[in-house]
Amino acid sequence: MKTIFNSIIICIAFCSCNRQTSDFFSSQREIYGEAITVDCLIGRPAEIVCIDSFLFFYDRYEGQTITVLDIKNDRFISRFLNEGQGPDEVLVPLKLSVSGGKKLIVFQMQNGLLREYDLSGTVDMEQKALYGEYSFEDRPANIKKTAGGFVGIGMFEDGRYTLYDENGKAVNTVGKYPFRGEKMSPAERFFLYQGALCVSPDGSHFAMGSSYCDNLEFYRIENGDASLVRRYETYDVAGNFDRQVSLSDNCVMNYKGACGTERYCYMLYSGETFGTQHVRSTGGKLILVFDWKGAHVQTLASDKLIYSFCVDAADETLYAITYEEEEGFSITRYKL
Numbered sequence: 001m002k003t004i005f006n007s008i009i010i011c012i013a014f015c016s017c018n019r020q021t022s023d024f025f026s027s028q029r030e031i032y033g034e035a036i037t038v039d040c041l042i043g044r045p046a047e048i049v050c051i052d053s054f055l056f057f058y059d060r061y062e063g064q065t066i067t068v069l070d071i072k073n074d075r076f077i078s079r080f081l082n083e084g085q086g087p088d089e090v091l092v093p094l095k096l097s098v099s100g101g102k103k104l105i106v107f108q109m110q111n112g113l114l115r116e117y118d119l120s121g122t123v124d125m126e127q128k129a130l131y132g133e134y135s136f137e138d139r140p141a142n143i144k145k146t147a148g149g150f151v152g153i154g155m156f157e158d159g160r161y162t163l164y165d166e167n168g169k170a171v172n173t174v175g176k177y178p179f180r181g182e183k184m185s186p187a188e189r190f191f192l193y194q195g196a197l198c199v200s201p202d203g204s205h206f207a208m209g210s211s212y213c214d215n216l217e218f219y220r221i222e223n224g225d226a227s228l229v230r231r232y233e234t235y236d237v238a239g240n241f242d243r244q245v246s247l248s249d250n251c252v253m254n255y256k257g258a259c260g261t262e263r264y265c266y267m268l269y270s271g272e273t274f275g276t277q278h279v280r281s282t283g284g285k286l287i288l289v290f291d292w293k294g295a296h297v298q299t300l301a302s303d304k305l306i307y308s309f310c311v312d313a314a315d316e317t318l319y320a321i322t323y324e325e326e327e328g329f330s331i332t333r334y335k336l
Helices: 002-017 021-025 186-192
Strands: 029-031 033-035 046-051 054-061 064-070 075-082 094-099 103-108 113-118 129-135 142-145 150-153 161-164 170-174 195-199 205-210 216-222 225-232 239-241 245-247 255-260 264-269 284-291 296-311 317-324 328-335
Touching: 021 296, 033 296, 033 317, 046 094, 046 296, 046 317, 054 094, 064 094, 094 142, 103 142, 142 195, 150 195, 161 225, 170 225, 186 239, 195 264, 205 255, 205 264, 255 296, 264 296, 296 328
Parallel strands: 029 296, 195 255
Antiparallel strands: 033 328, 046 054, 054 064, 064 075, 094 103, 103 113, 113 129, 142 150, 150 161, 161 170, 195 205, 205 216, 216 225, 239 245, 255 264, 264 284, 284 296, 296 317, 317 328
Protein backbone atom coordinates (compact mmCIF):
# COMPACT_ATOMS: atom_id res chain seq x y z
CA MET A 1 0.00 0.00 0.00
CA LYS A 2 2.83 2.37 0.89
CA THR A 3 4.50 1.68 -2.47
CA ILE A 4 1.26 2.43 -4.32
CA PHE A 5 0.80 5.64 -2.34
CA ASN A 6 4.34 6.81 -3.13
CA SER A 7 3.81 6.05 -6.82
CA ILE A 8 0.68 8.18 -6.84
CA ILE A 9 2.54 11.08 -5.20
CA ILE A 10 5.35 10.81 -7.74
CA CYS A 11 2.83 10.74 -10.59
CA ILE A 12 1.07 13.85 -9.28
CA ALA A 13 4.37 15.69 -8.92
CA PHE A 14 5.40 14.69 -12.45
CA CYS A 15 2.11 15.88 -13.93
CA SER A 16 2.45 19.16 -12.03
CA CYS A 17 5.88 19.74 -13.52
CA ASN A 18 4.62 19.05 -17.04
CA ARG A 19 1.23 20.77 -17.10
CA GLN A 20 -0.18 21.53 -20.53
CA THR A 21 0.90 25.03 -21.54
CA SER A 22 -2.44 25.45 -23.33
CA ASP A 23 -3.91 26.09 -19.86
CA PHE A 24 -2.14 29.48 -19.90
CA PHE A 25 -4.47 30.81 -22.60
CA SER A 26 -7.88 29.67 -21.35
CA SER A 27 -8.47 33.03 -19.67
CA GLN A 28 -6.91 36.39 -20.57
CA ARG A 29 -7.13 39.91 -19.18
CA GLU A 30 -6.88 42.70 -21.73
CA ILE A 31 -4.56 45.63 -21.10
CA TYR A 32 -4.44 48.83 -23.14
CA GLY A 33 -1.31 50.86 -23.70
CA GLU A 34 -0.72 54.60 -23.93
CA ALA A 35 2.26 55.78 -25.97
CA ILE A 36 4.73 57.95 -24.06
CA THR A 37 5.39 61.12 -26.05
CA VAL A 38 8.98 62.28 -25.58
CA ASP A 39 11.15 64.82 -27.38
CA CYS A 40 13.64 62.42 -28.93
CA LEU A 41 13.92 60.20 -31.95
CA ILE A 42 13.44 56.47 -31.47
CA GLY A 43 14.93 54.01 -33.95
CA ARG A 44 14.64 50.28 -33.28
CA PRO A 45 14.88 50.06 -29.48
CA ALA A 46 15.32 46.86 -27.46
CA GLU A 47 16.26 45.57 -24.00
CA ILE A 48 14.23 48.02 -21.94
CA VAL A 49 14.58 48.20 -18.12
CA CYS A 50 13.28 50.54 -15.41
CA ILE A 51 15.06 51.86 -12.31
CA ASP A 52 12.92 53.98 -10.00
CA SER A 53 11.19 56.51 -12.28
CA PHE A 54 13.58 56.16 -15.22
CA LEU A 55 13.57 53.94 -18.30
CA PHE A 56 16.77 52.77 -19.97
CA PHE A 57 16.65 51.14 -23.37
CA TYR A 58 19.19 49.97 -25.91
CA ASP A 59 18.74 52.01 -29.10
CA ARG A 60 21.74 52.85 -31.28
CA TYR A 61 21.70 56.53 -32.27
CA GLU A 62 24.60 58.64 -33.61
CA GLY A 63 27.21 56.42 -32.00
CA GLN A 64 25.49 56.14 -28.63
CA THR A 65 23.70 53.05 -27.40
CA ILE A 66 21.42 53.73 -24.41
CA THR A 67 18.56 56.21 -24.12
CA VAL A 68 17.20 57.44 -20.76
CA LEU A 69 13.62 58.62 -20.22
CA ASP A 70 12.09 60.21 -17.14
CA ILE A 71 8.76 58.37 -16.92
CA LYS A 72 7.50 60.44 -14.02
CA ASN A 73 7.48 63.56 -16.19
CA ASP A 74 7.51 61.85 -19.62
CA ARG A 75 10.64 63.56 -20.86
CA PHE A 76 13.88 62.64 -22.54
CA ILE A 77 16.95 62.81 -20.27
CA SER A 78 20.03 61.75 -22.18
CA ARG A 79 21.87 59.23 -24.28
CA PHE A 80 25.12 57.62 -23.16
CA LEU A 81 27.65 54.80 -23.66
CA ASN A 82 29.46 55.36 -26.94
CA GLU A 83 29.77 52.48 -29.36
CA GLY A 84 33.36 51.39 -29.96
CA GLN A 85 36.34 49.52 -28.54
CA GLY A 86 37.77 52.20 -26.26
CA PRO A 87 38.00 51.97 -22.44
CA ASP A 88 34.63 53.65 -21.85
CA GLU A 89 32.95 52.35 -25.01
CA VAL A 90 30.86 49.26 -25.67
CA LEU A 91 30.57 46.62 -28.35
CA VAL A 92 27.06 45.96 -29.60
CA PRO A 93 24.68 44.19 -29.34
CA LEU A 94 23.93 44.82 -25.65
CA LYS A 95 21.82 43.06 -23.06
CA LEU A 96 20.45 45.22 -20.23
CA SER A 97 19.28 44.16 -16.78
CA VAL A 98 18.96 45.55 -13.25
CA SER A 99 20.82 44.48 -10.12
CA GLY A 100 19.50 45.15 -6.63
CA GLY A 101 16.80 47.40 -8.02
CA LYS A 102 19.24 50.30 -8.44
CA LYS A 103 22.22 49.24 -10.55
CA LEU A 104 22.21 49.07 -14.34
CA ILE A 105 23.91 46.04 -15.88
CA VAL A 106 25.21 46.29 -19.44
CA PHE A 107 26.40 43.03 -20.99
CA GLN A 108 28.40 42.99 -24.23
CA MET A 109 27.60 39.77 -26.04
CA GLN A 110 30.57 39.93 -28.46
CA ASN A 111 33.35 39.94 -25.89
CA GLY A 112 31.65 38.57 -22.75
CA LEU A 113 32.26 41.79 -20.80
CA LEU A 114 29.71 42.89 -18.20
CA ARG A 115 29.67 46.31 -16.56
CA GLU A 116 27.56 47.30 -13.58
CA TYR A 117 26.77 50.99 -13.08
CA ASP A 118 25.71 52.47 -9.77
CA LEU A 119 23.46 55.39 -10.64
CA SER A 120 23.10 56.52 -6.99
CA GLY A 121 19.80 58.25 -7.60
CA THR A 122 21.05 60.29 -10.57
CA VAL A 123 20.56 59.95 -14.30
CA ASP A 124 23.38 62.37 -15.07
CA MET A 125 25.50 59.93 -16.98
CA GLU A 126 28.56 62.13 -16.53
CA GLN A 127 28.35 61.18 -12.85
CA LYS A 128 27.67 57.49 -13.33
CA ALA A 129 29.98 55.25 -11.34
CA LEU A 130 31.32 51.97 -12.68
CA TYR A 131 30.43 49.70 -9.79
CA GLY A 132 31.94 46.55 -11.22
CA GLU A 133 33.37 44.98 -14.36
CA TYR A 134 33.44 41.25 -15.10
CA SER A 135 34.81 39.21 -17.99
CA PHE A 136 33.28 35.84 -18.86
CA GLU A 137 35.72 33.77 -20.89
CA ASP A 138 33.14 31.17 -21.96
CA ARG A 139 31.19 33.96 -23.68
CA PRO A 140 27.61 33.38 -22.49
CA ALA A 141 24.90 34.67 -24.80
CA ASN A 142 23.03 36.23 -21.90
CA ILE A 143 23.80 36.60 -18.21
CA LYS A 144 21.98 37.85 -15.12
CA LYS A 145 23.18 38.70 -11.63
CA THR A 146 22.09 36.44 -8.76
CA ALA A 147 22.43 36.65 -4.98
CA GLY A 148 25.84 34.97 -4.95
CA GLY A 149 27.11 35.70 -8.45
CA PHE A 150 25.66 35.21 -11.92
CA VAL A 151 23.73 32.76 -14.09
CA GLY A 152 24.25 32.52 -17.82
CA ILE A 153 23.09 30.68 -20.94
CA GLY A 154 25.28 29.86 -23.92
CA MET A 155 27.09 27.20 -25.93
CA PHE A 156 28.40 25.31 -22.91
CA GLU A 157 29.92 21.84 -23.15
CA ASP A 158 27.93 20.66 -20.13
CA GLY A 159 24.61 21.80 -18.71
CA ARG A 160 22.09 24.30 -19.98
CA TYR A 161 22.99 26.99 -17.42
CA THR A 162 26.30 28.02 -15.89
CA LEU A 163 26.50 29.47 -12.38
CA TYR A 164 29.33 31.92 -11.70
CA ASP A 165 30.69 33.27 -8.42
CA GLU A 166 30.73 36.95 -7.48
CA ASN A 167 33.97 37.42 -9.43
CA GLY A 168 32.54 35.93 -12.63
CA LYS A 169 34.33 32.56 -12.34
CA ALA A 170 32.32 29.52 -13.49
CA VAL A 171 31.63 27.25 -10.52
CA ASN A 172 28.78 24.96 -11.57
CA THR A 173 26.65 23.83 -14.51
CA VAL A 174 23.01 22.82 -14.07
CA GLY A 175 19.99 21.82 -16.12
CA LYS A 176 19.37 19.53 -19.05
CA TYR A 177 18.12 20.54 -22.46
CA PRO A 178 14.53 19.50 -23.28
CA PHE A 179 13.36 16.91 -25.80
CA ARG A 180 16.25 15.79 -28.07
CA GLY A 181 18.62 18.53 -26.89
CA GLU A 182 20.96 16.33 -24.85
CA LYS A 183 21.92 14.39 -28.00
CA MET A 184 23.00 17.51 -29.90
CA SER A 185 26.27 19.41 -30.12
CA PRO A 186 26.63 22.47 -27.82
CA ALA A 187 25.97 24.90 -30.68
CA GLU A 188 23.02 22.94 -32.09
CA ARG A 189 21.18 22.54 -28.80
CA PHE A 190 21.82 26.10 -27.66
CA PHE A 191 20.58 27.77 -30.82
CA LEU A 192 17.50 25.56 -31.12
CA TYR A 193 16.61 25.93 -27.43
CA GLN A 194 17.64 29.56 -26.90
CA GLY A 195 15.19 31.79 -25.08
CA ALA A 196 14.36 34.48 -22.54
CA LEU A 197 16.13 34.49 -19.16
CA CYS A 198 15.21 36.46 -16.05
CA VAL A 199 16.12 36.49 -12.34
CA SER A 200 14.18 37.55 -9.26
CA PRO A 201 15.41 40.85 -7.75
CA ASP A 202 16.80 39.09 -4.67
CA GLY A 203 18.70 36.71 -6.95
CA SER A 204 17.24 33.56 -5.39
CA HIS A 205 15.34 32.29 -8.46
CA PHE A 206 15.64 32.36 -12.24
CA ALA A 207 13.40 31.34 -15.11
CA MET A 208 13.98 30.50 -18.77
CA GLY A 209 11.42 30.29 -21.56
CA SER A 210 12.44 28.74 -24.89
CA SER A 211 11.87 30.77 -28.05
CA TYR A 212 11.02 27.96 -30.50
CA CYS A 213 9.17 25.44 -28.31
CA ASP A 214 6.95 25.68 -25.24
CA ASN A 215 9.62 24.61 -22.73
CA LEU A 216 9.52 26.86 -19.64
CA GLU A 217 11.64 26.25 -16.53
CA PHE A 218 11.86 27.73 -13.02
CA TYR A 219 14.92 27.24 -10.77
CA ARG A 220 15.83 28.05 -7.18
CA ILE A 221 19.43 29.07 -6.38
CA GLU A 222 20.92 28.01 -3.06
CA ASN A 223 24.50 27.54 -1.81
CA GLY A 224 26.08 27.82 -5.24
CA ASP A 225 23.71 25.33 -6.82
CA ALA A 226 20.37 25.50 -8.60
CA SER A 227 17.47 23.07 -8.44
CA LEU A 228 14.52 22.76 -10.79
CA VAL A 229 11.28 24.02 -9.21
CA ARG A 230 8.89 23.54 -12.11
CA ARG A 231 8.95 22.77 -15.81
CA TYR A 232 6.31 23.11 -18.52
CA GLU A 233 6.70 21.54 -21.97
CA THR A 234 4.52 19.67 -24.44
CA TYR A 235 6.02 20.10 -27.93
CA ASP A 236 9.50 20.25 -29.47
CA VAL A 237 11.07 22.71 -31.91
CA ALA A 238 9.79 22.31 -35.46
CA GLY A 239 13.19 22.83 -37.03
CA ASN A 240 16.85 21.84 -37.15
CA PHE A 241 20.33 23.35 -36.95
CA ASP A 242 23.04 23.06 -39.60
CA ARG A 243 25.44 25.99 -39.10
CA GLN A 244 22.30 28.09 -38.62
CA VAL A 245 18.80 27.64 -37.27
CA SER A 246 16.36 26.35 -39.89
CA LEU A 247 12.75 26.53 -38.68
CA SER A 248 9.72 25.22 -40.53
CA ASP A 249 7.06 27.76 -41.46
CA ASN A 250 4.66 26.22 -38.94
CA CYS A 251 7.12 26.41 -36.03
CA VAL A 252 5.38 28.31 -33.23
CA MET A 253 7.33 31.20 -31.72
CA ASN A 254 7.07 31.06 -27.94
CA TYR A 255 8.88 33.13 -25.29
CA LYS A 256 10.43 36.35 -26.58
CA GLY A 257 11.19 38.33 -23.44
CA ALA A 258 11.20 38.08 -19.66
CA CYS A 259 11.14 40.31 -16.60
CA GLY A 260 11.31 39.50 -12.90
CA THR A 261 9.89 41.44 -9.95
CA GLU A 262 9.86 40.47 -6.29
CA ARG A 263 6.47 38.77 -6.60
CA TYR A 264 6.26 37.65 -10.20
CA CYS A 265 7.99 36.38 -13.31
CA TYR A 266 6.61 37.89 -16.53
CA MET A 267 7.11 36.11 -19.87
CA LEU A 268 6.38 37.67 -23.27
CA TYR A 269 4.72 35.10 -25.52
CA SER A 270 4.36 35.27 -29.31
CA GLY A 271 2.18 32.40 -30.55
CA GLU A 272 2.86 33.40 -34.15
CA THR A 273 4.39 30.90 -36.54
CA PHE A 274 7.80 31.41 -38.13
CA GLY A 275 6.16 31.79 -41.53
CA THR A 276 4.34 34.98 -40.52
CA GLN A 277 5.71 38.48 -41.03
CA HIS A 278 9.11 38.66 -39.30
CA VAL A 279 8.43 41.49 -36.84
CA ARG A 280 5.26 39.75 -35.65
CA SER A 281 7.09 36.51 -34.90
CA THR A 282 9.83 38.32 -32.93
CA GLY A 283 7.32 40.08 -30.68
CA GLY A 284 4.11 39.12 -28.94
CA LYS A 285 0.84 40.39 -27.51
CA LEU A 286 0.59 38.06 -24.51
CA ILE A 287 2.33 38.41 -21.16
CA LEU A 288 2.21 35.26 -19.01
CA VAL A 289 2.52 35.94 -15.29
CA PHE A 290 3.88 33.35 -12.81
CA ASP A 291 4.99 33.32 -9.20
CA TRP A 292 8.56 32.18 -8.52
CA LYS A 293 7.37 28.67 -7.71
CA GLY A 294 6.27 28.44 -11.33
CA ALA A 295 2.52 28.63 -10.72
CA HIS A 296 0.62 30.44 -13.48
CA VAL A 297 -1.13 33.54 -12.07
CA GLN A 298 -2.72 35.18 -15.10
CA THR A 299 -2.31 35.98 -18.79
CA LEU A 300 -2.33 39.59 -19.97
CA ALA A 301 -3.38 40.40 -23.54
CA SER A 302 -1.95 43.62 -25.00
CA ASP A 303 -3.68 45.72 -27.64
CA LYS A 304 -0.30 46.33 -29.33
CA LEU A 305 2.58 44.11 -30.44
CA ILE A 306 5.24 44.13 -27.70
CA TYR A 307 8.87 43.80 -28.72
CA SER A 308 10.50 44.14 -25.27
CA PHE A 309 9.17 45.11 -21.84
CA CYS A 310 9.81 45.70 -18.14
CA VAL A 311 7.62 46.02 -15.04
CA ASP A 312 8.06 48.41 -12.12
CA ALA A 313 8.91 47.10 -8.65
CA ALA A 314 5.33 47.53 -7.40
CA ASP A 315 3.83 45.42 -10.22
CA GLU A 316 1.62 48.39 -11.07
CA THR A 317 2.94 49.50 -14.45
CA LEU A 318 4.38 47.71 -17.46
CA TYR A 319 6.56 49.64 -19.91
CA ALA A 320 7.03 48.22 -23.37
CA ILE A 321 8.66 48.80 -26.70
CA THR A 322 5.68 48.33 -29.00
CA TYR A 323 5.32 48.12 -32.75
CA GLU A 324 2.53 49.09 -35.12
CA GLU A 325 2.88 49.01 -38.90
CA GLU A 326 1.81 52.63 -39.42
CA GLU A 327 3.64 54.14 -36.43
CA GLY A 328 6.70 51.93 -36.13
CA PHE A 329 8.30 51.53 -32.69
CA SER A 330 7.05 53.42 -29.62
CA ILE A 331 7.54 53.41 -25.86
CA THR A 332 4.19 52.45 -24.30
CA ARG A 333 2.85 52.46 -20.75
CA TYR A 334 0.33 49.89 -19.45
CA LYS A 335 -1.42 50.17 -16.10
CA LEU A 336 -1.67 46.73 -14.49
